[in-house]
Amino acid sequence: MDPGSGRVLVDGRNACGGGSSAVQKRSARPGGRAGEASGAGRLGGAALALIGGEAGIGKTALLGDLAERAGEAGFSVGLGKADELHHLVPLSSLTACLTYGERPLLSEDALAPLSRGHDQRIWLVQHLAERIEARAALAPVLIGLDDVQWADPLSRFVLKHLPARLRTSPVLWLLAGRQGPAQAADEILTVAAPAPPTVTVRLGPLSDTAIGELAGDVLGGRADARVRELLEGAGGNPFLAVEMLSGLRAGDPGRRAVPPGLVVGVRGRLAPLSPGTLGFLQVGAVLGRRFRFQDAAALSDRSPAALVEVLGEAVRAGLLADEGDFLVFRHDLLRQAVYADMPPSARRALHREAARHLVATGHRPIDAVAHLLTGALPGDEEAGLLLARAADDVLPVTPALAADLLVRALELTPPQRPAAFDVGERAILALARAGRDREALETGERLLARQPPLDVFGRLQAAIGTTLWNLDRAEELRRRIEAALAVGGAAPETRARLTALRALALSRGDDLAAARAAGGTALREATATGDRQAHVQALFGLGETALNAGDTTEALKRFAALGAVDPAYLPEEIVAHQHLDDFASAERLLLRATAQDGAYRQAMLMWAQGQQHLGLGRLDDAEADLVTMERLEDEVEVPVQQVNGRVVRSRIGLLRGDPPAARRDLAAARERLAVKPNPGNTAVVDYLEALHADASGERARAAERLRRVQRHDGFMRWRLLRSWVDEAVRIALHSGDRDLAAELAGQAEAYAARNPGVPTATGLAAQARGLVAGDVAALRRAVALLQDGPRPLNLASARTDLGAALLAAGARAEAVDALTRARAAFAEAGAHGAAARVQNLLRRAGGQARRAPGGPRPAHGWEALTASERKVARLIAEGHTNRSAADLLVVSPHTVNTHLSSVFRKLSVNSRVQLAHVVLASGDD
Structure with a gap:
């Protein structure tokens, strides 16, 4: 992918190290491994390649070679390697890529606020996309991650979704990972495809001839029959072959038989080393592939000065490399071999001690998690509490990981200890937040079976209550909460939460007066105790109760107060404004949310924006918003x-x-x-x-x-049926069920009585009554009322009903006028099916009805684009990034991404350069 053409300017080199000419020939031949990977990028758009194969087969060398050649070709390069013992630290794997080299894609200062303190993984992906997109506008970008199988959960999440977000930018993603079932790289490719295009490169074993040449290079002469027999155990793996040969050369073949296998080969490498150096390497193997000298010294219980010679010996033996800040095993297989050759009990004890040391020296609890998970045994309360602290750190960005850590912390904490209930309560809440509600409920039931103290009993029931609400078990929630309140013994804050949950459960019942009273009590208790969670639940319950009672003004009051307490609930406030036909206020709130970075629920904001466009008759934009909403919910796996x-x-x-x-x-x-x-x-x-x-x-x-x-x-x-009741009445009348139609009309009138100042409510009530009674005057009143409202499709529907009634009454001229206006409104909104139905009525009127303007769009080509898509296409063709285009259009970057994906599909283009050519050729201003 050179800067001009989008092609990767790399040729094949030694994909496995060692300098063997045979290996060089393997990777350099036409159509070989490097050729496949280098062909992934095309025409300036994004591409994703996976380099797969067993450990030691040459993935790292090939990845490094491609990155080097890309840098020579003018790419901005980010290259990193995931670490087995840091695979839980959020964004640690991708951070290594983004902060790589002298001119990193992102500085560490810029990256730090992105990886913590935000309750939105969607927000994180969007902001990373904006920064990489801006860099790609200057030069094509290559981002390569080695050992992707050990990538941390947040990095995996980002890698699954960033390639699609950046599909229009020249970004080449190279992932190298080991083969195996359900590996992270395969999961990433599955989510990313088909945008951008992907390719998988599988590195296979070297031929017997190449292995023989490799043996000659290492041993300095032709390999004899015994050596060739030994190398059969390498299975064509170049790294294993080199290590086995090095072990054979370093050891004493006459004294010790060396069977095939890496561990034995590494034993041969370690045999000449002093006991102190061997012990130091074992400690390092526990700490990970990269570790600090002072940490290894501390775990060895020796001073750094006493280990200087030990370190030198390990470096001279080619086992460790000294990078200044860190010591690094030359290959992770070396570390794994040293690690595997240690007694399991010794490994476990060292992991546990490593966790204590890391926490004692100021590291975050999450940095010690991998050691705790390996070294801690049930009953280790200290380890359980450390895992719980680590879970708190990662909960905002990786709730599933936090839930896993808390579940493990609960297993480690002695059940008779008070801390077990605290950890268990937090586990319930984390599981619910991660969408694992049934698991959360089961965890709560197990804790309740231990017969906790009354104050703990109430806290657990409050935690379980959130899960029951998510599972739509409102009646069970009510029963449980009322039982917990009857038992008593809860602290004031816990009681406030229980009272708020009871009110929320009652909002789903038939007695909404009781729900309203319970909500008022809950709000007073929450205010008195100052408990934020109780305050949020009480306001939400009151808002839900008001909506369910048809009292939209009251609902807006409660949701506006709720949004002030917790900005995440801004979408509920926006939708309440829409129910009151106050689309201007809803628009202001949407613009505020678009312009500011806040703890908003992005998917729910897209739902609110979609309702705004739908209400205003912008069907294309409404559909784009709903497509975006579903994509965002799919990303975080929370289908609301x-x-x-x-x-x-x-x-x-x-x-x-x-x-x-x-x-x-x-x-x-x-x-x-x-x-x-x-x-x-x-x-x-x-x-x-x-x-x-x-x-x-x-x-x-x-x-x-x-x-x-x-x-x-x-x-x-x-x-x-708030804004759809006219459709329902027509369905009932079409079937001849006038009783059902009358019931629906009465329902609409009751809703209008609750919302007398809302044109849509009063207009639909008049329309429903006019349809049921065949009352032309009521239908005229409906049109007049809806003309004062903001919803053009509801007005067009009322005009259609009025026109049909006027035709039946013989008032042809007035009917044609109403129907002509309705047809034009439907056509302008893109509702061509509805416009066609009105056109049929106009034909029945016997007039010279003109053809409705416009018509269904084609599926492909410039004419297939919606008005919003054309705006986005022009801006991107002018060189704008997604963010700058979003700022100019005053929409979310998520919306721009949805429009742009649709533009690329309809125009059959793969890059911004191609898009610019199409825009220029369209002649459309």
Whole structure:
């Protein structure tokens, strides 16, 4: 990938070290390993290559060779190596790549705030993408990570999603890792593909001829039959062969038979060393491939001065390299061989002592975790508490890792110790945060079975309560919390949390007056105790209760207060404004969230933005927001709004007149419902089924699905049919079920009475009544009310109903005017299916109805792009980064990324250079 053409300017070199001409020939031949990897980048876009193979096969050498040649070709290079004993430290693996060399991709000062203190892995990926994209705008970038199988969880998360975010930039990702089932590299490739393009290079064994030449190089002469027999144990692995030959040369072949195998080969290398040097190497092997001299000295219980000669001997033997700040085993297989040759009990004891030393000398608990997991035994309370502290450090960015650490900490902590309940409570909360709610509930049940003290009992029930809410078990939550409150004995803060959880559970019941009263009590207790968690839960419960009662003004009041306490709940406040038709305030809050970096839930913000665009009739932008929301939820594996998102996208497909797309989204909604089958999701999918059945003429089935929605808990009626009730009334009338239609109209009128100043609420109530009664005056009133509101699609729908009623009444001229306005509004929004249905009514009116403007877009080419996609395409073609384009368009960079991915797909381009040519050729200003 040279700076101009996008091709990697590297040729094959020795992919395995040792200087063997045979090895050089293997990697340099046309179509060989290096050639495959170098062909990964093309035309200036991103590419990802995996170099796989067993340990010692030559991956590191090939990766280094490619990085060196790329640097010579003008690339900015970041090269790093994951470490087995640091595989839990968040972002440690990728940090090595980004801070590599004299001109690092990111300085350590710039990287530090990205890796801690934020509750959003999505935020981290986005900000890393922006920084790498800016660098790639100056020169193509190569990021290579060796030993990716040991990458820490946060680095793996970032590597799974960064390549796709940077698919339009000239970034070549090279990952080298060992082969094996479910390796990290394969997982990364699976997520990243097909954008960017990927290639896998598998390094195989050397031929017998090449191994023979290698033996000659090492031994200084032709290998005899005995040596050739010995080398069969290397299996064509060049590193193993070199080490076995070096061990053979360093040891005494006449005195000791050397069977095949690396450990025995390394024994031969170690045999001439002094006992002190051997012990020092064993301590180093426990500390890891890279370790500090002073740490090894401390664990050896000797002064650094006393170990100077020992270190020199290890370096002279070619086992260690001295990098100044760190000592490094020349190859990790050497470390593993030394490590494997130690008695297991000695290894465990040294790991435990290493953990104590690291913590005592000021390291973070997470730096000692790998040693604790290896060296600690059940009953080691100190180790358990250290793991719990480490979990607290990593919880914001890697909740799954934090949950694993706390589960292990709970196993280590003696069950009779008070600390066990504290660790257990934190484990429950971490498991819930990681989306492992059933595991969290099981953990809580085991702790409760130990019959904890009353104050601990209450804390555990409060922790379990969060899990029950996530599992949609509101009634069980209510029963448990009421039982815990009845027992008593809880501290005031715990009681406040329990009271707030009870109010939240009641918000899903039929007695919303009781829920409102309970929420008020919970809020007073939370305020009195100053407990933030109780405060958040109380306000959220009050907001939910208000929404379920159809009182949108009250809901906004509660969610605005909640957003002030915890900015993560800003999306709820935005959506409450939309329910009140206050799209201007919702827009201001969306702009504030876009302009600021905060602890916002990015996926929920995209849901709120999608609702904003949908309400304002911007179907293309709404769909892009929902696609982005689903992608972000998939990344963090927390599917909150996936069912609702697919339902809305399916409705958009029906409005556009694209039944295949609408059916695909209906199928996707059903799949996601199976994962999260709560009452709300069930009701919304039932409603979508009704829409599809009605559209295909299955009137009875449509009405049956609609009746199922009405039989759901009462709160769903307000929330589901808030702005869709006119559709529901038409479905009931189409099936001849006038009682159902009247029930729906009464429901709309009750909602309007609760929200008298909201044009959409009052207008839809008039529209529903007009449809049921065949009342033209009511339909005229509906149009007048909706004209004062912000929702063009609801207004167009009301005008369509009015036009149809006027036609039936013989008022042709007025009908044509209403229908013409409705058709134009639908067409402008891209709802060409709805516009076509209005067009049919206009034909029935007998007038010279003009063809509706516009029409469905083609699937490919410049004309396939939406207006927003064209804006993004022009800005990127002008040289803007995703971030600068987002700032100019005042949207989220996540949205720009979604638009840009769609642009590349529709235009069949792979790079920004190609995109610029297409934009220029379009002649579109």
